[in-house]
Amino acid sequence: xxxxxxxxxxxxxxxxxxxxxxxxxxxxxxxxxxxxxxxxxxxxxxxxxxxxxxxxxxxxxxxxxxxxxxxxxxxxxxxxxxxxxxxxxxxxxxxxxxxxxxxxxxxxxxxxxxxxxxxxxxxxxxxxxxxxxxxxxxxxxxxxxxxxxxxxxxxxxxxxxxxxxxxxxxxxxxxxxxxxxxxxxxxxxxxxxxxxxxxxxxxxxxxxxxxxxxxxxxxxxxxxxxxxxxxxxxxxxxxxxxxxxxxxxxxxxxxxxxxxxxxxxxxxxxxxxxxxxxxxxxxxxxxxxxxxxxxxxxxxxxxxxxxxxxxxxxxxxxxxxxxxxxxx
Amino acid sequence: xxxxxxxxxxxxxxxxxxxxxxxxxxxxxxxxxxxxxxxxxxxxxxxxxxxxxxxxxxxxxxxxxxxxxxxxxxxxxxxxxxxxxxxxxxxxxxxxxxxxxxxxxxxxxxxxxxxxxxxxxxxxxxxxxxxxxxxxxxxxxxxxxxxxxxxxxxxxxxxxxxxxxxxxxxxxxxxxxxxxxxxxxxxxxxxxxxxxxxxxxxxxxxxxxxxxxxxxxxxxxxxxxxxxxxxxxxxxxxxxxxxxxxxxxxxxxxxxxxxxxxxxxxxxxxxxxxxxxxxxxxxxxxxxxxxxxxxxxxxxxxxxxxxxxxxxxxxxxxxxxxxxxxxxxxxxxxxxxxxxxxxxxxxxxxxxxxxxxxxxxxxxxxxxxxxxxxxxxxxxxxxxxxxxxxxxxxxxxxxxxxxxxxxxxxxxxxxxxxxxxxxxxxxxxxxxxxxxxxxxxxxxxxxxxxxxxxxxxx
Amino acid sequence: xxxxxxxxxxxxxxxxxxxxxxxxxxxxxxxxxxxxxxxxxxxxxxxxxxxxxxxxxxxxxxxxxxxxxxxxxxxxxxxxxxxxxxxxxxxxxxxxxxxxxxxxxxxxxxxxxxxxxxxxxxxxxxxxxxxxxxxxxxxxxxxxxxxxxxxxxxx
Numbered sequence: 001x002x003x004x005x006x007x008x009x010x011x012x013x014x015x016x017x018x019x020x021x022x023x024x025x026x027x028x029x030x031x032x033x034x035x036x037x038x039x040x041x042x043x044x045x046x047x048x049x050x051x052x053x054x055x056x057x058x059x060x061x062x063x064x065x066x067x068x069x070x071x072x073x074x075x076x077x078x079x080x081x082x083x084x085x086x087x088x089x090x091x092x093x094x095x096x097x098x099x100x101x102x103x104x105x106x107x108x109x110x111x112x113x114x115x116x117x118x119x120x121x122x123x124x125x126x127x128x129x130x131x132x133x134x135x136x137x138x139x140x141x142x143x144x145x146x147x148x149x150x151x152x153x154x155x156x157x158x159x160x161x162x163x164x165x166x167x168x169x170x171x172x173x174x175x176x177x178x179x180x181x182x183x184x185x186x187x188x189x190x191x192x193x194x195x196x197x198x199x200x201x202x203x204x205x206x207x208x209x210x211x212x213x214x215x216x217x218x219x220x221x222x223x224x225x226x227x228x229x230x231x232x233x234x235x236x237x238x239x240x241x242x243x244x245x246x247x248x249x250x251x252x253x254x255x256x257x258x259x260x261x262x263x264x265x266x267x268x269x270x271x272x273x274x275x276x277x278x279x280x281x282x283x284x285x286x287x288x289x290x291x292x293x294x295x296x297x298x299x300x301x302x303x304x305x306x307x308x309x310x311x312x313x314x315x316x317x318x319x320x321x322x323x324x325x326x327x328x
Numbered sequence: 329x330x331x332x333x334x335x336x337x338x339x340x341x342x343x344x345x346x347x348x349x350x351x352x353x354x355x356x357x358x359x360x361x362x363x364x365x366x367x368x369x370x371x372x373x374x375x376x377x378x379x380x381x382x383x384x385x386x387x388x389x390x391x392x393x394x395x396x397x398x399x400x401x402x403x404x405x406x407x408x409x410x411x412x413x414x415x416x417x418x419x420x421x422x423x424x425x426x427x428x429x430x431x432x433x434x435x436x437x438x439x440x441x442x443x444x445x446x447x448x449x450x451x452x453x454x455x456x457x458x459x460x461x462x463x464x465x466x467x468x469x470x471x472x473x474x475x476x477x478x479x480x481x482x483x484x485x486x487x488x489x490x491x492x493x494x495x496x497x498x499x500x501x502x503x504x505x506x507x508x509x510x511x512x513x514x515x516x517x518x519x520x521x522x523x524x525x526x527x528x529x530x531x532x533x534x535x536x537x538x539x540x541x542x543x544x545x546x547x548x549x550x551x552x553x554x555x556x557x558x559x560x561x562x563x564x565x566x567x568x569x570x571x572x573x574x575x576x577x578x579x580x581x582x583x584x585x586x587x588x589x590x591x592x593x594x595x596x597x598x599x600x601x602x603x604x605x606x607x608x609x610x611x612x613x614x615x616x617x618x619x620x621x622x623x624x625x626x627x628x629x630x631x632x633x634x635x636x637x638x639x640x641x642x643x644x645x646x647x648x649x650x651x652x653x654x655x656x657x658x659x660x661x662x663x664x665x666x667x668x669x670x671x672x673x674x675x676x677x678x679x680x681x682x683x684x685x686x687x688x689x690x691x692x693x694x695x696x697x698x699x700x701x702x703x704x705x706x707x708x709x710x711x712x713x714x715x716x717x718x719x720x721x722x723x724x725x726x727x728x729x730x731x732x733x734x735x736x737x738x739x740x741x742x743x744x745x746x747x748x749x750x751x752x753x754x755x756x757x758x759x760x761x762x763x764x765x766x767x768x769x770x771x772x773x774x775x776x777x778x779x780x781x782x783x784x785x786x
Numbered sequence: 787x788x789x790x791x792x793x794x795x796x797x798x799x800x801x802x803x804x805x806x807x808x809x810x811x812x813x814x815x816x817x818x819x820x821x822x823x824x825x826x827x828x829x830x831x832x833x834x835x836x837x838x839x840x841x842x843x844x845x846x847x848x849x850x851x852x853x854x855x856x857x858x859x860x861x862x863x864x865x866x867x868x869x870x871x872x873x874x875x876x877x878x879x880x881x882x883x884x885x886x887x888x889x890x891x892x893x894x895x896x897x898x899x900x901x902x903x904x905x906x907x908x909x910x911x912x913x914x915x916x917x918x919x920x921x922x923x924x925x926x927x928x929x930x931x932x933x934x935x936x937x938x939x940x941x
Contacts, residue, residue, distance in 0.1 A: 011355060014359040018363040019366075021363065021366055025711070025713065028713060062714060067374070068836075068901065068902050086372075086901040087705075090714070109862065109877050110861055110862075232879065232880050233880070241879065247879055248859045248860075375906075376907060469904040618838070619838020619840075622905050626904065626905055698897070699907055727868060730869060730895075731869055734920055738923070739927075741924065742924065742928040746931030749935030749936040750939045750940070752936070763936065774929060777928045781924045781925050786921040
């Protein structure tokens with residue numbers, strides 16, 4: 001009899017130990033940590049998509065991927081990217097000082113709809129005076145982002161900033177372009193230079209090189225490096241690693257119906273195309289990045305990039321149609 | 329044929345007779361099975377971080393195919409968790425017969441029906457194995473699919489135990505049982521009676537009927553006349569019930585049963601080809617560089633999957649046995665006068681058992697050593713919930729011994745083919761046909777070996 | 787007479803097994819005649835999709851300086867090369883390059899090293915350096931084993 005009872009006891013242990021997993025799970029789910037599952041956008045994206053938090057109180061998250069490698073970050077620089085590997089849940093604690101709506105997004109490419117993998121965190125709290133928001137430049141200037149912007153006289157060769165540096169040394173300072181050039185396109189600046197009497201002796205190409213040098217001087221190496229990193233992780237999958245619009249995701253882009261845009265329907269913009277690029281201003285580029293492509297598959301980055309990041313990216317994009325030595 | 333009686337050692341005999349070591353192992357297997365079941369239903373859908381997938385299809389499979397089957401034949405069956413719930417319910421006990429007031433063992437729970445005569449073969453098991461194979465790309469990678477399979481199996485096992493007598497599920501339905509029994513014929517271990525004359529004189533036949541010491545053979549065998557391993561689950565009940573201490577567990581030359589002419593049947597012969605064909609197919613689909621094949625195997629219900637199903641079944645059930653049939657026909661022409669066609673076909677088919685075993689070992693070596701490193705994180709985080717029970721959750725995947733695997737596979741396959749050749753020759757001599765009868769069969773075996781070699785090493 | 791006959795037969799047997807052993811050694815290790823080649827620099831652009839590499843089979847000569855460009859097309863993928871124990875991982879839009887000298891001959895499988903979906907453990911390609919003759923040697927050894935088993939073993 002004793003033997004049978006002992007055997008039953010051991011059976012109880014053998015069955016009970018695995019069942020403690022369930023109890024442990026119950027404990028885990030009551031521990032105040034919010035579980036957020038990540039799946040590719042086509043099968044659900046973030047679940048849940050909306051989180052709530054209280055300003056000043058920590059929000060503990062457990063991020064779990066159910067299929068491929070994803071990443072988690074909060075837009076506007078509020079939280080740095082965190083990789084979420086399949087089968088390896090990762091925990092993080094976020095504390096928001098100001099109430100408001102924050103956007104979290106996936107940072108590792110997970111299919112053509114990767115950029116749609118976004119969610120929001122509603123942070124409630126005592127009313128704070130809102131930070132003054134400035135309208136993006138294209139709105140202030142009243143620019144039409146979707147109008148085509150060809151450069152009417154594109155350069156024969158790619159404008160080179162290093163050649164332009166040498167050209168600038170033989171020019172009087174008054175002629176050199178200056179001031180905030182963000183609202184002008186390289187083509188407009190080139191036109192002004194061409195029409196200035198002091199440059200009559202210079203070739204068209206030399207003037208383009210000068211434009212390139214001007215553009216390069218308006219930014220810093222740090223900004224270009226940051227822009228390159230942002231481009232590689234956010235844009236290259238569609239726009240191509242060299243910027244030619246031939247990224248690996250390009251074939252899966254939808255073709256927008258009946259819409260006149262600055263590049264071929266169903267194909268991401270080719271930043272190496274000087275005729276198109278040089279007729280656009282930085283304001284237009286920034287606007288397209290912020291607003292997105294209205295049904296073309298171009299994401300809207302407004303909630304994601306900070307203003308500094310957006311300008312860094314724009315600065316980098318110019319290096320695709322003009323030659324800068326530092327970023328090839 | 330010389331054998332070594334292991335149970336001549338009193339310690340070994342005591343260990344095997346005692347129910348405790350077996351029960352402990354069974355409980356460990358049962359606990360592992362339950363964790364796997366829970367993980368498959370509740371855990372992460374990521375296969376390589378889910379206890380169910382990693383422990384069942386990598387760890388347990390490695391244990392089974394690389395160690396237990398070659399060394400112990402049906403040894404796993406004695407500790408397998410699948411029939412336990414049903415068997416314990418049937419027996420009403422965990423540890424041996426419980427006696428009623430008059431000192432007799434209690435009758436078993438359930439209807440206790442005899443398994444239908446028409447189904448007393450392994451055709452059903454051939455079918456369940458093939459069924460699993462058709463869905464294997466999904467079952468082996470999706471925890472929920474593995475969960476479904478395990479749940480269905482355990483439910484069927486319990487129901488069958490309560491309707492039919494003994495271990496009918498194990499003997500006639502279990503998909504693993506089909507091949508584990510066939511390959512047990514090649515194992516170096518056997519359970520046999522020492523002196524058959526004692527059994528003839530013994531009227532009670534307690535080894536089959538049961539006694540106060542133990543249960544009648546759950547595998548529906550009469551140990552007194554057992555000459556082949558195929559259906560003996562090494563459960564040791566007969567060791568416990570025999571009043572004359574006439575049952576022994578012996579070491580013997582591997583493959584002895586393959587040369588035993590009695591009990592050779594078409595269903596077992598076909599199983600040999602299903603297994604060899606299965607090893608070839610798995611080597612191509614799972615270990616080959618052809619993504620189209622893998623996607624076809626995975627997308628169940630699609631047209632490519634139907635083509636994959638058709639191709640797999642045709643190869644395993646028609647092409648491979650068909651080539652062998654041609655070899656048998658040719659062999660009979662070469663070795664006139666020749667034994668009857670059916671007898672030659674069925675008998676010579678057993679020569680493919682060593683090759684099939686070798687092919688599965690070779691396939692499993694690659695599959696297991698590549699993926700074994702998933703075991704370490706999964707024991708710390710069985711559900712993929714972010715736990716770290718043993719501190720190994722952060723260990724990364726790394727394939728083991730990749731330079732050793734191809735030469736090892738080559739040796740295993742060459743050895744398997746050599747063994748097949750010996751077996752083929754001996755069976756042919758038994759049939760009275762000599763070498764000439766078996767040459768074409770050897771060619772088919774050689775071609776299959778070269779095929780597996782090219783798939784695994786090429 | 788029979789004793790001498792048995793002795794002779796057993797010596798024949800030993801001789802036969804010695805021949806088998808020698809043949810096995812030759813099959814396993816004898817160098818195969820190989821076409822003359824000049825080691826060069828080769829670059830392969832490998833597209834990685836769940837669950838296949840395109841191209842899935844590569845061939846190079848021993849001594850080649852090989853560059854593998856891993857171009858993921860859908861998710862984050864990896865490439866782990868057996869035999870060389872080299873690993874590289876990449877995101878779509880960020881091609882990763884792996885450069886090495888193919889100084890080891892044979893057929894080496896490369897596998898995905900980043901979980902990329904259900905069939906990830908079966909995402910496999912292969913690189914053959916040189917003639918890739920291991921499987922042929924193994925086939926030869928198998929034939930030898932078959933003949934030895936059929937004709938020699940315990941007769």
